[in-house]
Amino acid sequence: IAAEKVIFGEYDSGGASDLDTISRKIFQAYMSLGFSSTVGPIATQSIDKMSEKRLIALEEESTELVNKLFLKTVDLLTNNKQLLLKCADELFVLRSLSGDVIERWRNELKNINIL
Numbered sequence: 609i610a611a612e613k614v615i616f617g618e619y620d621s622g623g624a625s626d627l628d629t630i631s632r633k634i635f636q637a638y639m640s641l642g643f644s645s646t647v648g649p650i651a652t653q654s655i656d657k658m659s660e661k662r663l664i665a666l667e668e669e670s671t672e673l674v675n676k677l678f679l680k681t682v683d684l685l686t687n688n689k690q691l692l693l694k695c696a697d698e699l700f701v702l703r704s705l706s707g708d709v710i711e712r713w714r715n716e717l718k719n720i721n722i723l
Contacts, residue, residue, distance in 0.1 A: 610681035611692060627674065635670040644669055688720060 609623030638644040639655070646669045647662050655663065685692050695713060702709065 610678060610685055611696070613682050614685040614689060614692065615696070627678070630677075631670060631674050634673055635666060638666045638670055684720070691716065691720075 609619040609626055612619035612623055638647070639658070642649040644650070644666055646665045650662075658666075698709065699705065
């Protein structure tokens, strides 16, 4: 959806499901692996075992991370819009990606600092 945002200025509801998926995965990592800096290194497999206060903190922290990553991705794509458009055009023509195409794109992206 970040590419849609860069190209069209907005994204549709289809892309919103991508955000939902990553949001759930990040929340799960915070909850079950104890990755939360707000709640601390507490890991649990069950939401029922967590207080409402901790759940809210985890939701807020995971939402903040998703938003931060989305904005960083939009910025990265905006700064490399010509390459994004080139990839989009090539994908439109090819309809699918072979390993050779992905490898060529990967080599072009090596010069871009994404972190």
